Amino acid sequence: MNKHMLKSIKAEAIKQHKSVYHSSLMYFSMLIWPVLHLFSSYYSYKPFEGSAASELVAKWVGEDMIFAFILFGYISFIFFKCFVQSAWRFSFERISGTLELIYLTPASRLGVMLGNALASLFESAWMFTVFCVGAIVLFTDLNISSIFMPIVAVFSLVIPSICWGIFMNSLFMFSRDTGIFFTLFQTPMELFGGAKIPFPAFPIWAKLIGGFFPLTWSASIVRKIFMHGAIFADIKAELILLTLICIGLFLLTLLLLRRGESYARKTGNMALF
Amino acid sequence: MIINNILATARRNLTMQTRAYPVDFFFSKLLTCFFTILGSFFIYNIVFKGNVTNEFIQYSGTSDYMSFTILGSFMYLFVVGTFLNVSRSFITEMREGTLDSLLISPVNYMGYLSGNMLEQTMITAGELLIAILITIPFGLRFANINVASTMLSIALTLIALFGMSIILSGIMIYFKDTYLSQNTVFSIIYLTTGILFPIQYLPSWLQVISNYIPVTYSLRTLRNSVLTGLDITSQYNDFKQLAVLSIVYFTVGMLMIRRIVKKAPERQFI
Amino acid sequence: MLIAKGLKKNYISKEKTGFLKSRLKTVEAIKSLDLTIRPGKIVGLLGLNGAGKTTTIKMLSTLLEPDGGSCSIDGLDLTRDAFKIKHIVNMIAGGERMVYWRLTARENLEYFGKLYNIPNNELNKRIDNLIEFVGLNERANEAVEKYSKGMKQRLQIARGLINDPKYLFMDEPTLGLDAPIARDLRKFTKSLANKEGKGILLTSHYINEIEELCDYVYIINQGQKVMEGSPKEIASIVANCTNKYHIKINSFPDKLKVQLETYLSAIQSDYQLDGADGSFEICVSTHKDIQSELIAMLSQQTKIISFAAMEPKLEDAIITLSEVRAYEQAHA
Numbered sequence: 001m002n003k004h005m006l007k008s009i010k011a012e013a014i015k016q017h018k019s020v021y022h023s024s025l026m027y028f029s030m031l032i033w034p035v036l037h038l039f040s041s042y043y044s045y046k047p048f049e050g051s052a053a054s055e056l057v058a059k060w061v062g063e064d065m066i067f068a069f070i071l072f073g074y075i076s077f078i079f080f081k082c083f084v085q086s087a088w089r090f091s092f093e094r095i096s097g098t099l100e101l102i103y104l105t106p107a108s109r110l111g112v113m114l115g116n117a118l119a120s121l122f123e124s125a126w127m128f129t130v131f132c133v134g135a136i137v138l139f140t141d142l143n144i145s146s147i148f149m150p151i152v153a154v155f156s157l158v159i160p161s162i163c164w165g166i167f168m169n170s171l172f173m174f175s176r177d178t179g180i181f182f183t184l185f186q187t188p189m190e191l192f193g194g195a196k197i198p199f200p201a202f203p204i205w206a207k208l209i210g211g212f213f214p215l216t217w218s219a220s221i222v223r224k225i226f227m228h229g230a231i232f233a234d235i236k237a238e239l240i241l242l243t244l245i246c247i248g249l250f251l252l253t254l255l256l257l258r259r260g261e262s263y264a265r266k267t268g269n270m271a272l273f
Numbered sequence: 274m275i276i277n278n279i280l281a282t283a284r285r286n287l288t289m290q291t292r293a294y295p296v297d298f299f300f301s302k303l304l305t306c307f308f309t310i311l312g313s314f315f316i317y318n319i320v321f322k323g324n325v326t327n328e329f330i331q332y333s334g335t336s337d338y339m340s341f342t343i344l345g346s347f348m349y350l351f352v353v354g355t356f357l358n359v360s361r362s363f364i365t366e367m368r369e370g371t372l373d374s375l376l377i378s379p380v381n382y383m384g385y386l387s388g389n390m391l392e393q394t395m396i397t398a399g400e401l402l403i404a405i406l407i408t409i410p411f412g413l414r415f416a417n418i419n420v421a422s423t424m425l426s427i428a429l430t431l432i433a434l435f436g437m438s439i440i441l442s443g444i445m446i447y448f449k450d451t452y453l454s455q456n457t458v459f460s461i462i463y464l465t466t467g468i469l470f471p472i473q474y475l476p477s478w479l480q481v482i483s484n485y486i487p488v489t490y491s492l493r494t495l496r497n498s499v500l501t502g503l504d505i506t507s508q509y510n511d512f513k514q515l516a517v518l519s520i521v522y523f524t525v526g527m528l529m530i531r532r533i534v535k536k537a538p539e540r541q542f543i
Numbered sequence: 544m545l546i547a548k549g550l551k552k553n554y555i556s557k558e559k560t561g562f563l564k565s566r567l568k569t570v571e572a573i574k575s576l577d578l579t580i581r582p583g584k585i586v587g588l589l590g591l592n593g594a595g596k597t598t599t600i601k602m603l604s605t606l607l608e609p610d611g612g613s614c615s616i617d618g619l620d621l622t623r624d625a626f627k628i629k630h631i632v633n634m635i636a637g638g639e640r641m642v643y644w645r646l647t648a649r650e651n652l653e654y655f656g657k658l659y660n661i662p663n664n665e666l667n668k669r670i671d672n673l674i675e676f677v678g679l680n681e682r683a684n685e686a687v688e689k690y691s692k693g694m695k696q697r698l699q700i701a702r703g704l705i706n707d708p709k710y711l712f713m714d715e716p717t718l719g720l721d722a723p724i725a726r727d728l729r730k731f732t733k734s735l736a737n738k739e740g741k742g743i744l745l746t747s748h749y750i751n752e753i754e755e756l757c758d759y760v761y762i763i764n765q766g767q768k769v770m771e772g773s774p775k776e777i778a779s780i781v782a783n784c785t786n787k788y789h790i791k792i793n794s795f796p797d798k799l800k801v802q803l804e805t806y807l808s809a810i811q812s813d814y815q816l817d818g819a820d821g822s823f824e825i826c827v828s829t830h831k832d833i834q835s836e837l838i839a840m841l842s843q844q845t846k847i848i849s850f851a852a853m854e855p856k857l858e859d860a861i862i863t864l865s866e867v868r869a870y871e872q873a874h875a
Contacts (some may be wrong), residue, residue: 006431014654018650019646020645036461037460042315044469047470048317048321048326049326051321051325068848074356097640098641098643104605104633106627148846183301183304187308196312199320201319
């Protein structure tokens with residue numbers, strides 16, 4: 001990573017941040033929407049809570065921990081979701097013609113993607129903090145083994161979600177029809193990634209799909225750390241899987257960026273819409 | 274005149290939509306609906322092995338959880354479709370610079386908006402037909418349907434959604450924003466109107482909000498008509514509330530949009 | 544120096560033939576184009592219609608990859624050294640979209656400057672100069688969405704100069720600009736070439752602009768070069784087929800009329816008569832240079848008050864060319 005690339009990352013992150021958070025209402029909505037969605041998820045469990053199957057569920061979710069289960073799943077989901085959203089916003093630069101101007105410069109493409117993703121890291125970090133503070137206030141019985149583990153949790157959210165973000169960015173750069181990618185990645189990620197529904201309860205085919213989303217393993221790590229007092233050894237398997245997925249995503253991103261630009265240079269579809 | 278406006282607008286929209294994103298747009302919406310229902314299916318069948326609480330049966334009047342959420346998802350699909358299309362119509366014209374050419378013509382606002390609504394209703398109705406086919410395996414049941422009250426519920430719902438989207442349209446033009454306003458409205462409706470769970474679970478202060486959103490009554494009458502098969506008279510109160518809210522939203526919307534759109538060209542430069 | 548030889552670009556586009564069906568269609572946007580831009584010179588690119596001007600500019604600015612031919616810019620190869628070339632070229636396109644509306648002018652320039660890896664000190668200085676130059680100083684810290692069309696375009700120009708490019712490609716830069724700003728821009732473009740030695744490629748709809756600014760002009764039509772030369776050369780080459788003479792004569796006897804008509808129809812030419820208050824003005828358009836013959840014929844029978852051979856204008860040349868092309872195509 002050279003100096004020019006660092007500069008591109010920084011410039012892109014600042015630009016993206018200023019473009020998106022031009023209005024103070026953005027900060028407000030960044031909290032209000034997730035809170036509303038969180039409660040929607042929580043209440044959608046209500047028709048079952050206390051039914052005959054409750055004991056069954058306790059084995060996956062933990063006794064009386066449905067809200068905590070959803071909350072930590074949701075916190076993890078938000079991290080990834082922010083990046084998909086920012087990629088989606090980035091894809092609009094094609095329409096406004098600024099994508100072409102970025103390609104006109106000799107800036108590192110990976111740097112621009114990374115900078116763009118980092119801008120939304122700010123968004124998720126802000127929500128993460130608020131939600132975590134909320135969780136600590138709400139639940140006095142959070143079970144955390146040591147002060148070291150929440151840091152592990154943060155890392156296992158930040159790094160995979162950035163990898164996911166730059167992957168999404170480069171994917172969105174490749175195609176003009178970004179709406180379909182959004183649907184293909186965002187909603188299934190929420191469902192199969194186990195943000196709302198316990199992953200271990202899934203049938204095998206759903207597990208196979210979910211296993212590819214880094215969110216699945218990040219959410220599992222976060223829940224184990226905050227709800228079940230996991231120590232490092234308890235999450236080793238998830239960490240290994242996450243690392244492999246991240247490396248895979250990163251390589252795919254590099255490939256997509258290279259192929260994407262040369263494809264755009266051939267077809268001239270960078271600005272056409 | 275007004276009929277011409279309606280038809281011209283509807284035709285223009287259909288042409289643009291089929292030209293720009295035919296397959297893409299269609300699959301996006303259907304997939305979203307599909308995944309929402311699949312999520313409910315997992316929770317109901319896999320996590321809770323088909324058990325709901327008596328409380329749920331009491332609140333919703335049915336033990337058919339899957340049909341309950343499928344109808345909720347359909348309604349949400351309709352709400353989102355209408356708002357995205359009708360509410361954004363004016364501001365999109367403003368952004369693309371066609372608003373001026375529209376205002377120069379003696380266009381009838383009501384006709385223009387109804388045209389958008391008509392096109393939207395046709396598209397979403399088509400999507401819903403396919404969605405129904407997809408969701409039958411998940412357990413959508415029509416056995417008890419009361420056709421008359423279902424039709425009335427749908428008709429009133431259309432007027433209500435039309436009114437709501439006109440108001441939202443005005444807000445969008447006024448604040449020159451679509452992203453914040455539309456997503457806030459979607460989130461509120463998703464939580465408070467009983468899309469995925471009976472609103473009785475909500476804290477009472479939130480239920481107060483629910484009672485002022487027509488979608489709440491739309492959902493209740495739709496579910497009662499389709500799932501329980503209640504007739505119009507036994508749902509008299511809900512229908513009355515829905516009708517009153519529809520008229521109120523619609524009137525407020527029309528009064529508001531006229532003023533705001535007229536001022537829009539001036540505000541474009543602020 | 545920028546030397547392009549035989550540049551070629553095909554677009555493969557999907558043509559929708561049904562709901563899910565489509566077929567591939569190849570369009571030859573640029574068939575084969577030779578082009579040279581010397582430092583310090585302004586080269587015009589004029590197109591008749593859908594000629595491929597923008598495609599050419601995008602190829603030269605590395606946004607599009609040529610499908611054939613070669614191009615070297617200061618010894619760098621357009622395809623192989625695209626990244627190095629990006630440092631020394633830039634593009635300014637007309638229109639108001641291509642900047643970030645929610646950022647200020649300064650923030651926009653900072654962003655792009657950093658993508659070009661310009662050291663911070665220098666970047667700040669350059670931004671100050673550019674903002675001053677395009678006359679946005681008073682509103683440099685305001686969000687672009689509040690700017691007028693012209694201001695957005697001026698920002699666009701500043702952005703195009705942010706990396707101090709050696710070669711600048713301007714695609715309709717004055718499109719939609721107010722007359723005084725367009726004039727300033729022309730002046731500035733000229734000084735960029737003359738004083739700073741930048742090589743500039745300019746496309747414009749305003750032929751007068753090309754005529755005023757360009758040292759050399761390429762005319763392309765449907766991806767092919769039709770003609771090249773200095774604006775004067777082109778005008779006179781083309782104008783050879785349409786010489787125009789405005790002649791004022793004191794009387795127009797019938798005998799002369801018959802003689803003139805016979806003479807002109809023999810060389811497939813024509814004239815128009817504008818006479819009023821006993822004065823006669825005839826306007827002759829012809830393919831040939833018949834100045835001396837005309838004078839001889841007229842002076843025998845009447846008195847010539849004035850005789851003007853019209854200076855050929857580039858605009859006439861272009862119109863003639865496009866008419867000729869349209870005729871050729873219709874009969875191809």
